[in-house]
Amino acid sequence: MSRYNFKETEAKGQAIWEERGCFRANEDPGRKKYYVLEMFPYPSGRIHVGHVRNYTLGDMVARYKRACGYNVLHPMGWDAFGMPAENAAIENNIHPGKSTYQNIESMTRQLKAMGLSYDWSREIATCSPDYYRYEQKMFLDFLAAGLAYRKESWVNWDPVDHTVLANEQVIDGRGWRSGAPVEKRKLSQWFLRISDFADDLIESLKSLDRWPDRVRLMQENWIGRSEGLRMSFRLAPSRAASAETAKALDSFDGPLEVFTTRPDTIFGAAFCAISPNHPLADALGGADDGLAAFIQDCNRLGTAEAAIETAEKEGFDTGIIARHPFVSGRELPVYVANFVLMEYGSGAIFGCPAHDQRDLEFARTYDLAVRPVVAPKGTDASGFTINEDAYTEDGVLINSDFLDGMAVAQAKDVIARRMEEAGDGERVTVYRLRDWGISRQRYWGCPIPIIHCPSCGMVTVPESDLPVTLPEDVNFDKPGNPLDRHASWKYVPCPQCGTDAERETDTFDTFVESSWYFARFTAPVADAPFTREAADYWLPVDQYIGGIEHAVLHLLYSRFFTRALRKCGYLGLDEPFAGLLTQGMVCHETYRDAAGSWLLPDQVRRVDGKVVHFEDGSPVTVGRSEKMSKSRKNVVDPAAIIEAYGADTIRLFMLSDSPPERDLDWTDAGIEGAWRFINRLWNMVENAAPNLPPPGCPLANDLGEAAHELRRGVHKTITAVSGDLDRFHFNRAVARVRELTNLLAETADGGDDMNWARREGLETLALLIGPMMPHLAEQLWQALGHDGLVAAAPWPVADAALTIDDRVTIAVQVNGKLRGTLDLVRDIGRDDAEAAALALPAVAAMTEGKAVQKVIFVPNRVINVVL
RNA sequence: GCGGGCGUGGCGGAACUGGUAGACGCAACGGACUUAAAAUCCGUUGGGCGAAAGCCCGUGGGGGUUCAAGUCCCUCCGCCCGCACCA
Numbered sequence: 001m002s003r004y005n006f007k008e009t010e011a012k013g014q015a016i017w018e019e020r021g022c023f024r025a026n027e028d029p030g031r032k033k034y035y036v037l038e039m040f041p042y043p044s045g046r047i048h049v050g051h052v053r054n055y056t057l058g059d060m061v062a063r064y065k066r067a068c069g070y071n072v073l074h075p076m077g078w079d080a081f082g083m084p085a086e087n088a089a090i091e092n093n094i095h096p097g098k099s100t101y102q103n104i105e106s107m108t109r110q111l112k113a114m115g116l117s118y119d120w121s122r123e124i125a126t127c128s129p130d131y132y133r134y135e136q137k138m139f140l141d142f143l144a145a146g147l148a149y150r151k152e153s154w155v156n157w158d159p160v161d162h163t164v165l166a167n168e169q170v171i172d173g174r175g176w177r178s179g180a181p182v183e184k185r186k187l188s189q190w191f192l193r194i195s196d197f198a199d200d201l202i203e204s205l206k207s208l209d210r211w212p213d214r215v216r217l218m219q220e221n222w223i224g225r226s227e228g229l230r231m232s233f234r235l236a237p238s239r240a241a242s243a244e245t246a247k248a249l250d251s252f253d254g255p256l257e258v259f260t261t262r263p264d265t266i267f268g269a270a271f272c273a274i275s276p277n278h279p280l281a282d283a284l285g286g287a288d289d290g291l292a293a294f295i296q297d298c299n300r301l302g303t304a305e306a307a308i309e310t311a312e313k314e315g316f317d318t319g320i321i322a323r324h325p326f327v328s329g330r331e332l333p334v335y336v337a338n339f340v341l342m343e344y345g346s347g348a349i350f351g352c353p354a355h356d357q358r359d360l361e362f363a364r365t366y367d368l369a370v371r372p373v374v375a376p377k378g379t380d381a382s383g384f385t386i387n388e389d390a391y392t393e394d395g396v397l398i399n400s401d402f403l404d405g406m407a408v409a410q411a412k413d414v415i416a417r418r419m420e421e422a423g424d425g426e427r428v429t430v431y432r433l434r435d436w437g438i439s440r441q442r443y444w445g446c447p448i449p450i451i452h453c454p455s456c457g458m459v460t461v462p463e464s465d466l467p468v469t470l471p472e473d474v475n476f477d478k479p480g481n482p483l484d485r486h487a488s489w490k491y492v493p494c495p496q497c498g499t500d501a502e503r504e505t506d507t508f509d510t511f512v513e514s515s516w517y518f519a520r521f522t523a524p525v526a527d528a529p530f531t532r533e534a535a536d537y538w539l540p541v542d543q544y545i546g547g548i549e550h551a552v553l554h555l556l557y558s559r560f561f562t563r564a565l566r567k568c569g570y571l572g573l574d575e576p577f578a579g580l581l582t583q584g585m586v587c588h589e590t591y592r593d594a595a596g597s598w599l600l601p602d603q604v605r606r607v608d609g610k611v612v613h614f615e616d617g618s619p620v621t622v623g624r625s626e627k628m629s630k631s632r633k634n635v636v637d638p639a640a641i642i643e644a645y646g647a648d649t650i651r652l653f654m655l656s657d658s659p660p661e662r663d664l665d666w667t668d669a670g671i672e673g674a675w676r677f678i679n680r681l682w683n684m685v686e687n688a689a690p691n692l693p694p695p696g697c698p699l700a701n702d703l704g705e706a707a708h709e710l711r712r713g714v715h716k717t718i719t720a721v722s723g724d725l726d727r728f729h730f731n732r733a734v735a736r737v738r739e740l741t742n743l744l745a746e747t748a749d750g751g752d753d754m755n756w757a758r759r760e761g762l763e764t765l766a767l768l769i770g771p772m773m774p775h776l777a778e779q780l781w782q783a784l785g786h787d788g789l790v791a792a793a794p795w796p797v798a799d800a801a802l803t804i805d806d807r808v809t810i811a812v813q814v815n816g817k818l819r820g821t822l823d824l825v826r827d828i829g830r831d832d833a834e835a836a837a838l839a840l841p842a843v844a845a846m847t848e849g850k851a852v853q854k855v856i857f858v859p860n861r862v863i864n865v866v867l
Numbered sequence: 868g869c870g871g872g873c874g875u876g877g878c879g880g881a882a883c884u885g886g887u888a889g890a891c892g893c894a895a896c897g898g899a900c901u902u903a904a905a906a907u908c909c910g911u912u913g914g915g916c917g918a919a920a921g922c923c924c925g926u927g928g929g930g931g932u933u934c935a936a937g938u939c940c941c942u943c944c945g946c947c948c949g950c951a952c953c954a
Contacts, residue, residue, distance in 0.1 A: 670893070732890090738892075739890080815934075856934050861887090864886080864934050
């Protein structure tokens with residue numbers, strides 16, 4: 001048995017695909033299109049195993065759909081702006097642009113070695129002015145359409161990366177990149193009005209039926225819609241209030257607007273609470289030093305503190321009271337409370353301790369009345385009391401005047417109507433989703449095309465001056481944004497009045513670039529972001545593939561961006577990604593030496609089933625398999641694997657062991673197994689080919705039984721593999737291919753009919769592995785005497801007549817337990833099957849002397865004799 | 868706390884709408900080839916009892932529906948993920 005020369009074969013295959021332009025995509029209205037896209041990478045310099053899995057899955061789909069006759073668009077590009085390049089600049093004194101393009105070059109080489117069927121002529125890099133100039137134009141359009149605005153607000157500040165972060169980029173109170181606890185700062189920032197689309201973004205999730213439920217749910221929760229009532233409370237100073245407080249209240253002027261989803265509990269209201277950042281708190285704080293100090297305390301804690309969880313519910317009595325809207329004389333103390341968020345609802349609530357756990361805790365702390373107003377249906381209302389737990393279920397209204405006896409839903413409705421009629425309330429829907437803050441205080445990003453003029457204010461850069469390009473001559477010797485301290489770039493005359501003005505030195509969040517790149521791929525060199533014709537033809541992306549980590553971030557931003565682009569006339573659709581596959585992570589065991597330091601997989605070896613250090617043989621502790629990460633050193637360099645085993649081996653391994661959406665355990669044995677299979681296949685074809693009839697040779701004689709049986713196996717495999725690929729069950733497809741290989745390996749050279757059937761089987765095998773192991777497929781195809789390419793060959797079609805067996809195996813059960821099987825002709829009638837079953841010795845032995853109650857017969861499947 | 872997912876041999880995983888549990892692979896063991904090893908090829912491999920035919924048990928635990936449950940329902944346990952003072 002000889003060894004397969006993957007190096008030669010893979011280089012040859014890649015060269016010929018490129019030479020013949022196999023993967024070039026062109027609009028062709030006469031053909032059905034299929035756009036498959038993998039999340040484009042950040043050019044870090046080296047591909048990692050996660051990339052390999054992602055692109056292998058994408059290529060599988062692309063090649064399969066191409067073979068099925070679709071006009072496939074499968075592009076690749078670079079999400080090239082971002083902080084790592086800037087951090088590298090600080091550390092190694094290399095310009096971010098230079099390192100980025102170097103990285104792109106080396107990663108391109110690695111990707112090309114994988115044999116991925118990309119249309120490389122469409123490659124884009126988002127850091128190129130040819131890309132971001134259109135982003136700047138879009139921003140100006142968004143501005144004109146009211147979709148972008150600037151405001152001063154409290155923002156999440158990452159003290160390590162020296163920049164602002166969007167809410168989506170704060171994970172557990174820490175920066176998503178740096179991991180540093182996020183601080184609160186008040187800054188003037190650019191925002192995109194994603195909240196304008198909150199309702200549509202949530203509603204349209206229903207239409208994304210080829211997205212995982214999990215992702216849809218995560219987006220739904222993130223957008224966080226709740227329906228309720230905004231209601232006004234009239235305010236007055238309490239008897240205890242100071243004169244200053246009373247005066248401050250006058251300056252606030254107006255009722256207190258609260259938001260509630262439980263207006264039905266209004267008769268149980270015991271207090272109102274406002275956010276420390278509420279304008280009323282501001283006003284009152286000016287008149288009360290104690291309150292001012294409390295507010296400062298709250299802000300220091302911010303949302304950054306992980307201590308939120310344990311933080312006590314604290315409030316400060318402002319000395320103001322709110323009048324109950326329906327009970328004259330009932331006064332609710334107004335607190336400033338640390339748990340009320342200015343960003344949600346109206347930044348103010350009324351508290352009903354009996355029916356909200358948080359309000360209950362607050363009430364217990366400040367000794368406020370706990371008045372139940374909803375009782376479980378069927379309980380004695382007068383005896384219903386609240387102890388430790390608030391009652392939040394449905395029930396019947398009590399102690400609530402005109403609401404008494406109603407169900408919660410009805411009571412909500414009645415209160416809402418009353419408040420609306422009185423002009424004191426309004427039914428509203430509020431969202432958790434905040435507008436997307438896109439300003440970043442960093443250099444390596446797309447400049448925001450705005451000029452700040454001392455006399456004209458904010459002025460947009462005229463379109464004729466676009467793109468605003470980044471200056472090359474920057475230094476990173478100090479922390480912070482080098483654009484902000486640049487000697488010349490920053491200073492420009494105002495485009496309107498000509499006086500000295502300053503450029504906006506913030507750049508866009510890099511998620512802005514990735515929010516529209518899929519559209520740019522449809523017309524990558526157009527003199528516009530893309531053309532309407534190309535976008536209309538190719539979009540939406542039919543199948544998008546990437547990691548679950550973007551479930552909210554990138555995928556939500558892109559959905560918003562598509563809507564915003566539509567509003568500005570660029571596009572005619574709302575949803576960019578019709579199908580989404582979220583791949584699982586690649587995991588690996590972890591290793592630690594005696595001192596507890598992490599070891600690379602290369603630094604350990606196995607001796608007699610024990611894992612030891614590769615040098616001195618000292619014992620190594622093996623940890624559970626977890627996501628590959630540099631910090632735990634459980635990483636494998638795919639480039640080294642490709643070098644040692646070839647691209648097809650790593651591709652096959654990526655597909656075979658786990659379904660795509662599940663985590664995949666990397667094992668050396670798995671790689672070895674894939675490599676072994678490739679060699680086996682190659683040897684089988686190489687050895688068989690000389691004895692086979694020539695390609696396209698008609699069948700001379702009738703097929704014998706054995707040859708017929710082989711054909712049946714071949715055609716059943718075609719059906720099974722096609723179905724598996726349609727449903728992305730790639731691991732099963734691989735298993736089917738292996739089965740067919742085993743089947744073919746069992747057949748020997750035979751008569752003409754057998755060799756004819758073997759040719760069909762081997763050719764089918766070559767075509768079926770085309771999407772998985774494209775290089776080997778070409779090699780086999782050629783060995784079988786074909787001139788053309790598998791990459792250009794149509795997907796095999798199964799002969800339906802061959803996929804249905806004439807005979808079936810039917811399970812025979814007695815009382816539901818398997819007692820034997822019967823080999824019978826397909827679609828045999830009930831009576832014949834029953835007779836055959838009862839005649840089985842094992843069945844006869846059990847039924848002897850007993851009455852058969854009934855016999856269940858499922859055609860072609862099962863016969864169950866019930867005694 | 869809320870929401871979601873998962874739990875099948877030594878391991879990764881199969882099992883379409885309830886109908887022969889463990890496909891395919893990995894690992895292990897036995898054998899062939901070899902002076903020997905590697906590679907390769909052939910075979911065995913869920914557990915228990917048995918000389919064998921065969922029988923019993925078995926999809927996290929318990930209960931239920933059904934002729935029949937890995938699959939449906941209830942309940943408990945464990946693990947993973949997302950959100951989290953959301954009014």
